[in-house]
Amino acid sequence: MAPLCQIWRPDRGRCFKTYGIIFVLFTDLVLQSVTVSPSDEESYTFGCPSGGLCQRLPANCMLCNFQHNCTYAKATSFTCKPRKGVHCIGESGQQQANFSLSISCRFCWQLDPSQYRCFNSTSCMTVSCPRRRYNATCDVLDHVHCLGRRSFQKRLYCNWTGGYKWSTSLALSITLGGFGADRFYLGQWREGLGKLFSFGGLGIWTLIDVLLIGVGYVGPADGSLYI
Template sequence: MKFIHRLVLNLLVCMLLALIRNQTNSLFTDEDDPILMSGFMPGCQCNGQDANCLVCNFNYSCIYGTYLNTTCTLLDQCDKKNSNTLIKEYQCSFCYQLPPHLYNCSTTTTCQLHSRYKALCTVPDDIICMGKRKFFKYVRCEFTSGYKWSTALLLSITLGGFGIDRFYLGNWQEGVGKLFSFGGLGIWTLIDVILIATGYLKPSDGSIYV
């Protein structure tokens, strides 16, 4: 009798675990993850130009960098039924292998200059490429805060003796030093002109010039 009770109990536990697993899998599917989606996306304009509405037959054995033509099926926005077939040109490359100017990556201002941070990159809808259209990539930390190199150089040449160039770049400690030393009797001013002209002296927040 005890054996039967244990057997029934084990069966109930197994059924309960299977039910929980099915419910969990239904909540976390690839279709719910925009990064894993490479085909149809809700709300896209199915006009033949939006790559998210196309399913293409790529030649994965092609030579990298070459341009090829492929047959793409245009999906209907409402019921996802095949509605049209198009011939599209694409470069033999996965999306993450495209030149940097062909995709957009998220930016940040919390990284250190010249370091690298993990960015989420997205390929525009009008570009056809193989693989996932959204991907993570480590990119160089370079952000702008509105500082202009020409303005900094002009201030250094004209008002550098009063430390205005240093104040403009956010280096107020050095600016105070230049102000009360009259630009280091001209020597400090000349050095700053050279540093700004060569791009060595940058804004204090680590950003690059516009």
């Protein structure tokens, strides 16, 4: 009887092939998991000036020991230091590892609207009654310092515009309103066709539209504001 190791098995080559495919797939998976990505230091130092005054560094270029027990809206000094990889100097021209920063004591969501930027929604109706609000994500400007999270949520009124001019719509309503030009301009096609085939409602509809557009009651069909 032949030894067991010498017995020829038809599926032996197939097994080696299967193990080889599994090994190749495993190696490819390991190589894909090792990705080269920029370090955290490179991500913020890219926008940080080097050699400038420490007090003028952007907020994401420094680390500050902010305390929340200060008096609201009162100027308060906090101890800060530049982040790793960021170099700055003081008033004397010497490089500083720690410096004092004076800011107004208020949380980021309490800042003046000119000190942060919010996402402007173009899906809510500005001409609805009561006036609608939407949830906006706001980010503080880089040079503004405040307490708390620099990205926050706010409930803002719908105030976007689609580029329609009030003066143009009023001029069209006065001159060509009988042909529905004002309604066509505002994107209200059905009303425009109605005015066109009724000759402006025999002039009555035209006069009414002049008044409604004049006071701003009739606006763009997309719900945006006039510019």
